[in-house]
Amino acid sequence: MKPSFEQLEHFFRLVTEGRVTAANFQAYLEKPGRYLAGLPVTYNCDLGLVELIKLAVGKNNLNNINSDITQERFPLRGTGIIKANCRVEPVSASETKEQAAARLVAAGHILADTGDLAGFQQDHPDEMEKWGWVYVLAETARWAGPGGGVLVPGAGVSGANRNFYLDYFRDQFNSGNGVLVRCE
DSSP, X not given: XXXXXXXXXXXXXXXXXXXXXXXXXXXXXXXXXXXXXXXXXXXXXXXXXXXXXXXXXXXGGGGGBOTTOOTTTSOOSOXXXXXXXXEEEEOOTTSBHHHHHHHHHHTTOEEOOHHHHHHHHHHOHHHHHTSSXXXXXXXXXXEEOTTSOEEEEEEEEETTEEEEEEEETTSBOOTTOEEEEEOO
């Protein structure tokens, strides 16, 4: 599979930002299409969102889950086993999550949902740790909170510490954040 110009541009942007390890680069050289197509994610929707998030953060981090993240507020994409390829897209600290969602959709990306983020955090904690926070911005990952603002889930990994919280959709990103997208 020959990578497209956009895929090469994405990869080299990650290299220049220091987000590609020697192992990632070796994997890219061996199979450029697989690396650029994202990382495989598998999760079981039948467990329910809260259980998926508990698996993602691990038993020692259950207090690091925002209790407002529920199946009713953030519905899963389907039932049964979901398999997807996902990758983290870098964002600018000068843009809001709302602006990033519009930009990514206009560029043809498929925004990942909350189940994808839980699966990605569980399957790829080392990749998650390269980013300050990783957010999901799909329509199904937006909730109008009690204060009137729209909230979206974000997850972070720092060593053994794993978190799954909510942040405002109209807030700007911090440096080093990213957005999870599906590669289909």
